[in-house]
Amino acid sequence: MTHLPISNIKLHFRFLLVLSFSLFSFGISAQSNAREGIRQMVAAELEFAQFSAEKGTKNAFVNFLSDDAVDYEKGQPRNTKTFWQNRDFKGVLTWQPYFAEISDSGDLGYTVGNWQYHPSASSDKPTAFGTFSTFWKKQSNGAWKVVFDLGSTHTKPLDPYPGTITEAFSSFSSPLPKNQGIAERFVFMADHYYSKNAKTAVNPYEPHLSKNARLLYNGQVSVYGIKEATDFLSKKADKSLVFTGMKTTLASSGDLACVQGIVQTKGKYGSYFRIWKQESKGSWKIVLEVVNI
Template sequence: MKKTLTLGLLTILAVVGPAHAQQAREAIIAAEKTFAAQAAREGSAAAFLANSTAVSMVVENGQLANAQKVWQSKPPATGTHRLAWHPVMADVAQSGELGYTTGPWTLGSGTQTAAAGEYVTLWHKQPDGQWKFVVDMGVEHSDDAIATPGTVARPQLFAGPATPVPVPAHAIIDLDHTFSKAELHKPLETYQAYLSKEARLLRPGQLALLGPTAQVVISNTLSRAYLFAPTGGYLAASGDLGYVYGTLRRPSTDPRQPEETGSYLRIWRREAVAGWRIVLEVLNESTPAAPAVAVTPVAPASTPAAPATATTPATPPTTDGAAPVRQ
C-alpha cells in the first residue's frame, strides 16, 4: 500500500511539478520586479516593509537583523539617491513555495552612480498566496557597469527528483553544518567538493563569480578557513532546494590579514547527477567599527552524509538618504 502511494505521488510530481515550478518561477520574477518598481516609486523603506514578513532578515554592516525593525527605525527619506536592481537569475523548488532571484543593484541619482553591487533575494510563498522575501543579502563592488534588464536565466543542470514525502526541516541545516565542519579543516578541498558547476559566489569588492570562474578563484584565493555558525534555514517541501544563513568569522594570526567577521547566506540545490551542491553563496563582512551582534547558533540535530556524487568594505552610501544598500 505504501509503495503504491509513493509511486502515485512520484507520478503526480513528475507531471504537475515542472508546470507548477515554472508558474512559481514566473511569479517570483514578477515579485522581484514589482519590489524594485515600488522602491523607485515610493522609496526603499516602503518597498522593503511591504515585501517582507515579521521574521524576514537583512544584513546591516555585516550583521543579521530583522528587516522590518531595520526599516521601521530609519528616519524619513530626504536624499535624492535611489536604489535600483533587476534579476538576472531565478530558480524555484519543484514544490513551488520557495525560490530566489539574484542580480545587480545600483545606488544613484540620474546618471550618477554612488555605489553598485550584487544581491540575492529569497522568496517564500505565504499562506495567502503572496510572495514575500525571507532573506535579502548582497555585496558591494566598485564596478558600476551594470547590464540592462533582459532575459532572466535559470540553472541548466537538472534538479534531482522531488521528494514524495516530507523531509525533516533541520536536514538542510545539518547539511550546512557538515560542510562547515569539513571546511574548517580543509577549506579548499571542501569547497571544491561541494560547489555546483553552476555556482554563483558573491564576495565583497568583486563582481559575481560564476561557474568555472568561481572554481578558479576559490582554488587561487582560499588559504584560510571560515568559522560558519548557522542561525536559520529552510528546506522546500520537495526536498530539492533550501537555504541556510548565519554568522561567519575568519581568524588570523597574521597582522597583515585582520580577522574577518560578518554574515553568510548559502543556497543548496539537489542536482540530479551530483546530489546536494552549493548553487549560491554570499559572504557579507562587517567593517572594523561594527558592533558585535550576538546570535544563538542553531544546533544541528544530526550529521548527514557528505553530498552524493555520481558522479572589509566601507559601508556603502545610504538609500533615500536613510538606510544601507542591499548588503
Template sequence: MQKALTYLIIFGCTIVTAISQPTDKVGQLVSAENYFAALAKEKGIKKAFLSVSDDNTIIFRPGPVSAIKYFKGKRDSLGILNWEPSFARISKSGDWGITAGPSTFKASDTSKTHYGDYLSVWKKNTKGVWKLAIDIGVVHPKPKTEPVLVFQNAKNEIYQKQRSQNRLQQREDVVFSSDKLMGTILKADDQIALKEFIAEESRLLFPGFLPITGKKNIMNFWRIQGFNLSSEPVKADRSLSGELAFTYGNASILHQGETKKYHYVRVWEVQQGYVWNVIYEAYVQAANEPKKEEND
C-alpha cells in the same frame, strides 16, 4: 569523499505527488521581484521592503536582522536604489524560490553610482503571496558586461510530500548538518571542502569583486586571493518539496595573518546522488570590520 548525512534526505517521505508539467511559475516569482523594485522607485526603499516582508524576513545590514524591526525604526532613505533579477530558480512545490542580479545605488541624482549584486530567497505565505525570506547584497566595481538571464522552472513538479512539523524539522536539520560539515572541512582544507560541496554551476558574491560563476572559477578565486575560510551555520530553511534550501551563518577569513569576520548566505540543492551542493553563496563583512576596496 562522500558527504556524510546526505542519506537522511529521505526522512519522513511517504507520499509521492505527481503533477503535470510546470507552468511558468518562475516568471511569477520574477514578476514579484520586479514589482518590489518598481515599488522602491515609486514609494521609497523603506515602504518597498516593508511591503514584501513578514515577521520572518531577515536582511543583512550588515549582520542578520529582522527587516520589519530594522525599517520601522528608520526614516526612509532618500537614495535611489535600482535592481533587476538576472537569475531565478523556483522549487518543485512552487512555494520557495531565489532571485539574484545586479543593483545600483545613488545617494542623489548627482552623486556617484555604486554598483553591486544581490541574492534573495522568497517564500509564499499561507495566502500564497510571495514574501522575502532572506536578502543580502555586495558592492563591487562597475560591471564590464551585461548579465546573462537565467530563469529556471523546476524540471518537473514531482516531489515527496511531507507536512508533519517533526519531519519538516528533521529535513531542515539535514541541511544545517551539511553546512556544518562543510564548515568543519573548510577549517582543515578549504579546497577539499569547495570541491566536495560546491556545485559545478555555483555562483559566488564576495564584497569588492564582480560575481564569480562556476566551480572551477570559485575554487581559483579562494586560492588566488589566499583566503583561508571557515564557517558556522546559524539557521537553515528548506522548501516544502525538499530539493532547495538555504543556510546563513558566520564566517572567518584568514588572510596574511589577519582574521576578518563575515556573514554568509548559502543556497543549496539536492543534486545527483542525493547530495547537497551549494548553488549560490554571498558574503558580507561583519560590523566594525574595515570595508574591502573594490577590485577590478
C-alpha cells in the same frame, strides 16, 4: 509454470495503467507548480524593484519583506522588517534581476541581479554598484515575500545588463519526511561541515559545488561556474572566516534549501547565506553563496 487467470491479468494491467497515469500526472503537476511559481516570484521581484525606484527604497522593503524575515547585525539576529521600518535610509536603490531559480514545489526560490545606489532620486547618476540575491518564499495567502536579502559591492559591472532573466528549475524532487525538522537539520549540518572542512581539507570546495555554482563576494564581480568558483575559493577565500549557521529554510519538495547566518573574523561581523540544491537523492550541492563582511 503458473499462469494468471485472464481476469487477473486484466486487473493487473489496469492497475499499471492507472499507476503510470498517476505518476505522469504528478510530474506534469509539479512542473506546472514550478513554472507558475517562478512566474509569480519574478513578477514580485520586478514589482519590488519598481516600488523602490518610484516610491522609495524604505517603503519597498517594508512592503515586500516577510514579517518573520531575519538578518544579522554585529553577530546578533534581528527582525529585518522592523529594522527597515525604523531605518532612516537616504538615497534610492535600483536593481535588475537576471537570474531566477525555484524549487520543484514552486514555493521557494531566489533571484540574482545587478544593483545601483543613487544619492537622492533614481534618476541620479549611481555612485555605488554591486550584485544582489534575494531569497523568496510563498506565503500561506499566496503572496511572495522576501525572507532574506544580501549582496556584494564592487565596481561598475563590466558586462551590460542582459535585459532578460534566465530561469532555472529543479530536476529532482524528494518529498519531505513527516518531520520537516529532520530534513532541515540534514542540510544545516551539511552547511556546517562544508564551512569547517574548508579550513583543512585537501579539496574542500569542488565536491560540494554545483556545476552552476555562483559566488557573490565584496570587491568581486559575480563568479559563475564550478571551475571558476573553485579557483576563486582556493586562491582568494579568507581561511580566517568563521561561519555560524542560524536558520535553515527548506522547500516542501525537498530539493532547495537556504542556510543563513553570521560570518566573523578578527572582531568583524557580517552575514552569509548559501542555497543548497538536492541534485540527486541525498546529494546536496551549493548553487549560490553570498558573503558580506
